Amino acid sequence: MANSASGESIIGRLVKIVSAFDDRHTSMSVAELGRRTGLPVTTTYRLVNDLLQERLLEREPGGDIHIGTRMWELVSRGSKMLGLREAALPFMEDVQAVVQHSTTLGILDSDEVLYIERLGSDKTIVDITKIAGRLPLHATSSGLVLLAHSPSSYQDSFLARPLTKFTETTLTDPAQLRRHLAGIRQRGFAAMPGVIVPESSGIAVPVFGPDNTVRAALSVVVPRNEENAASRVPVLMAAARGISRALGWRGELKGTLRQSH
Amino acid sequence: MANSASGESIIGRLVKIVSAFDDRHTSMSVAELGRRTGLPVTTTYRLVNDLLQERLLEREPGGDIHIGTRMWELVSRGSKMLGLREAALPFMEDVQAVVQHSTTLGILDSDEVLYIERLGSDKTIVDITKIAGRLPLHATSSGLVLLAHSPSSYQDSFLARPLTKFTETTLTDPAQLRRHLAGIRQRGFAAMPGVIVPESSGIAVPVFGPDNTVRAALSVVVPRNEENAASRVPVLMAAARGISRALGWRGELKGTLRQSH
DNA sequence: GGAGGATTACCATTGAGCGGGAATCCGAAG
DNA sequence: CTTCGGATTCCCGCTCAATGGTAATCCTCC
Numbered sequence: 001m002a003n004s005a006s007g008e009s010i011i012g013r014l015v016k017i018v019s020a021f022d023d024r025h026t027s028m029s030v031a032e033l034g035r036r037t038g039l040p041v042t043t044t045y046r047l048v049n050d051l052l053q054e055r056l057l058e059r060e061p062g063g064d065i066h067i068g069t070r071m072w073e074l075v076s077r078g079s080k081m082l083g084l085r086e087a088a089l090p091f092m093e094d095v096q097a098v099v100q101h102s103t104t105l106g107i108l109d110s111d112e113v114l115y116i117e118r119l120g121s122d123k124t125i126v127d128i129t130k131i132a133g134r135l136p137l138h139a140t141s142s143g144l145v146l147l148a149h150s151p152s153s154y155q156d157s158f159l160a161r162p163l164t165k166f167t168e169t170t171l172t173d174p175a176q177l178r179r180h181l182a183g184i185r186q187r188g189f190a191a192m193p194g195v196i197v198p199e200s201s202g203i204a205v206p207v208f209g210p211d212n213t214v215r216a217a218l219s220v221v222v223p224r225n226e227e228n229a230a231s232r233v234p235v236l237m238a239a240a241r242g243i244s245r246a247l248g249w250r251g252e253l254k255g256t257l258r259q260s261h
Numbered sequence: 262m263a264n265s266a267s268g269e270s271i272i273g274r275l276v277k278i279v280s281a282f283d284d285r286h287t288s289m290s291v292a293e294l295g296r297r298t299g300l301p302v303t304t305t306y307r308l309v310n311d312l313l314q315e316r317l318l319e320r321e322p323g324g325d326i327h328i329g330t331r332m333w334e335l336v337s338r339g340s341k342m343l344g345l346r347e348a349a350l351p352f353m354e355d356v357q358a359v360v361q362h363s364t365t366l367g368i369l370d371s372d373e374v375l376y377i378e379r380l381g382s383d384k385t386i387v388d389i390t391k392i393a394g395r396l397p398l399h400a401t402s403s404g405l406v407l408l409a410h411s412p413s414s415y416q417d418s419f420l421a422r423p424l425t426k427f428t429e430t431t432l433t434d435p436a437q438l439r440r441h442l443a444g445i446r447q448r449g450f451a452a453m454p455g456v457i458v459p460e461s462s463g464i465a466v467p468v469f470g471p472d473n474t475v476r477a478a479l480s481v482v483v484p485r486n487e488e489n490a491a492s493r494v495p496v497l498m499a500a501a502r503g504i505s506r507a508l509g510w511r512g513e514l515k516g517t518l519r520q521s522h
Numbered sequence: 523g524g525a526g527g528a529t530t531a532c533c534a535t536t537g538a539g540c541g542g543g544a545a546t547c548c549g550a551a552g
Numbered sequence: 553c554t555t556c557g558g559a560t561t562c563c564c565g566c567t568c569a570a571t572g573g574t575a576a577t578c579c580t581c582c
Contacts, residue, residue, distance in 0.1 A: 011315050021340075023344070027341070040540080041559095042540080042561095054273060063559085067339045070370075071336055072393075075328060078286075078287060079287070085392075093357065132338040271538090290529095292527075303572050303573075306530075
């Protein structure tokens with residue numbers, strides 16, 4: 001920005017400021033914000049005041065500040081997430097009504113699954129997905145579905161890097177994963193028992209856009225001991241097709257391999 | 262910012278840029294963005310490129326740009342809306358399951374109701390609420406609930422200004438509205454037949470925070486001809502209490518008037 | 523091939539942003 | 553009441569990042 005010192009753009013600082021807030025820290029004093037962002041004190045105060053002016057941040061009675069309603073509103077309204085969410089929600093409600101555990105919708109972003117919607121807060125089941133939360137691709141059923149339908153060049157580069165092993169069942173071997181991904185494409189769904197948390201297992205299916213590429217992964221998390229997990233697949237698939245259609249998808253293009261004639 | 266000409270801060274421009282996107286325009290060319298915002302061409306391109314750098318905006322194959330996933334993620338994760346939403350959603354699902362029409366959660370912001378959550382996309386019923394959408398306070402059941410529980414100084418200033426009459430049943434007279442608000446406080450809910458659209462009517466109840474102030478309004482929209490609309494009130498009230506409790510509310514403080522002994 | 527628009531490249535100008543330092547405010551502890 | 557540590561605001565000169573014209577280039581349709 002004008003002047004340098006830090007050599008960082010205002011926009012970069014905005015990102016720092018907004019990033020300082022998360023689900024565990026939705027509000028804090030300006031001083032603390034300065035500490036968390038590492039910005040010079042004076043600068044922090046000036047920026048915060050500018051943002052308060054525009055209602056992008058808000059000051060609460062105690063003096064602490066938090067992300068402003070206006071910011072949430074502008075971003076939510078203009079973002080494509082809303083459209084995807086709108087299309088998906090009715091179907092997710094149906095799934096939720098039948099499956100009774102938690103239903104999530106995730107997209108691929110920056111080599112991770114980003115969950116953009118989630119229904120059901122059943123405390124009896126371990127489920128670490130959160131809205132606007134991220135999890136690794138190779139350790140979630142949603143992630144595997146998204147990865148399985150990515151361009152192979154992307155898969156290659158992703159599988160080339162070291163993968164964390166979360167539990168016994170987490171696959172980390174590239175060759176093994178490749179075979180697994182092929183299976184997912186073949187069967188049309190991914191079922192992963194306890195890949196991140198041993199107690200629960202996830203089932204995920206792909207959601208397609210008009211161009212027949214995968215837009216998102218719809219998934220449910222169920223207790224691992226539940227043996228009829230596979231019975232959930234048809235419900236999920238039907239819902240995913242509904243969502244896809246709502247997004248403008250018109251069925252597989254000719255030439256795409258099908259399950260059966 | 263550095264240099265003036267327009268005499269506008271970068272932050273103001275950011276707001277302009279983000280505001281240029283809405284649910285009907287989730288993506289556009291940079292040139293069009295420049296037109297919509299009224300910013301100089303070159304400036305628009307430069308700003309957009311900076312934002313693309315930070316992944317706050319994203320470029321799609323066609324060249325059009327849209328609000329970036331990162332922006333949505335950062336704002337959603339850090340915003341207090343998520344907490345409110347998380348608390349409310351399970352109860353909203355229950356209401357939705359029983360009432361079958363659309364269930365919404367709205368807060369008071371800038372003299373309007375801002376809807377932050379909505380379940381149910383029943384096309385058979387006219388419902389103009391949208392997530393991140395706004396509607397006037399005096400013409401929605403949610404708005405009236407929020408207004409009824411606002412500080413009287415705020416009510417005064419709000420009622421002092423001219424109010425738009427949307428349908429026959431929209432109340433616009435301050436005195437009449439005041440009486441109505443008193444009734445809402447007394448009964449604990451607002452029921453408005455066709456205040457904005459004649460075909461549907463809304464029922465709303467307040468959601469309280471730990472300090473016993475109203476945080477939000479929970480409401481359902483049902484067809485107007487449905488005469489047992491009142492029967493929906495208990496469900497809503499129970500759900501609202503559940504949400505309030507999830508927010509840390511601990512029941513009415515002593516001294517607060519109750520419906521009955 | 524050419525007209526109209528979108529996008530990029532170039533560049534001189536300058537005041538908005540910067541941030542150190544000091545003063546002030548405020549609440550809690552002594 | 554005084555002290556003390558932290559949060560917040562004020563002040564202010566420096567300077568380069570941001571600005572936004574103009575012009576060149578790149579696309580796309582007719």
